[in-house]
Amino acid sequence: MINLRYLETFIRSADCGSFRKASDAMFITPSAVIKQIDALEEETGTILFERTYRGLKLTASGRSLYTDGKVLLDYAEHAEQRARSAGEDSDDVLRVGTSPVTGAELVTDLWQKIYPSWPELKIQIIPFQNTPEKVIDVFESLGKEIDLITGICDETHLAYRKCAGTPVEQVSVDIAVSFRHPLVNAEIAGPGVLRDEKVYLLSEGKMDTMDRIRHDLMHTYPEIQIMDFDFFGMDVFNRCEKENAVLITTAHWIKAHPMLRLVKMDWDYTVPYGLLYSRTPSPKIRRFLSLIKE
Incomplete structure (x- = not known):
């Protein structure tokens, strides 16, 4: 069975075009990247890259695994999110999406503020990868697997991401x-x-x-x-x-x-920073927004 960690390293290497660039993006050493690719090639029994002085080029097998692997990783991530949130989606659990760039500090600060009015409320952190494809998935899942994330709340950005938002603060650019x-x-x-x-x-x-x-x-x-x-x-x-x-x-x-x-x-120059959520917010989101405005 394919190791998903190796598969993720393989896809990142293909996207970057070299093991060194992939290692920089993943904050690991080039030798660690190469070891994972070697292990994946051993698992699959095929050569995935042509390694030249100009960089990496996918073989026919590599192109096939690249296409299927992206689908597999995406499915695995969504399966993990669904499993994690299956028993947690209640009126007193707020599922907050986070990534290395999208933090949850603003939500937890607001949670402390409204705690006396809603002591039953719990915050569940749902991590996601900060890639363009994953972020699109996150915005599409608002109100389903994730209740809200933090981000920029200006009208152009809300229209671009097809979501609603409530500004909480102005942050400097x-x-x-x-x-x-x-x-x-x-x-x-x-x-x-x-x-x-x-x-x-x-x-x-x-x-x-x-x-x-x-x-x-x-x-x-x-x-x-x-x-x-x-x-x-x-x-x-x-x-x-x-x-x-x-x-x-x-x-x-x-x-x-x-x-x-x-x-x-x-x-x-400043930007409005706050909470992003579905254009059709759930009752618990409406309650949360109402309390933070008090």
Whole structure:
């Protein structure tokens, strides 16, 4: 039987194109990645990669396993979530989705606030992988396997994710840089420092504030080099660290990466941060929202 951990390493290696890049993304050593791939090839009795100096290329067997493996991992994750939540879905259990980038601290803080009014309420943490595909699944499962997650609550983002949201706080938008970057020790930086930098910025149409920042930077500094990306995850964090580039972000998104440091910006851009849930919220979500607003 295929080891799911090895299978996940195989798929990550195929996506990254090299064992080294896969090891960086998974925070393990390249030798550990290679050992897992070797073990998987032994389990399956076939060669999965052509290993060349240019990188990795899937064999015919590898392409087949890659396609089926993604389905298998997705099914296994959903099976685990369903098993975990099957006996827990009640009016007094709030299932909160979390990932390395999507924390649950805001929910637990709110839970402590409303505890006197709802002492029976329990919080169940449902972990998920922070990949574009998994996050799509999470938003589609809101109200089914997961009751809510934390995130950005501006109208553009809610429409993009097809969910509802309740803002709880405004959080500042700042920048993150690697520990090798000249700005790493700055207490605060003005927007002018971005003029000569490679700046990673969320692509247009996904978040109101990021779109305004893009417009203002390009208008004021037309020579600025903006690099688009579609998703706040380890891949873009690793690229910024490797390229010594600047990432426009909030503290919530980069806390999962130990080699990036937040630098405060001298501007007034903020985003509404709060709770995201189904457009047809359940009675317990409506009760929770009502209590936190009191």
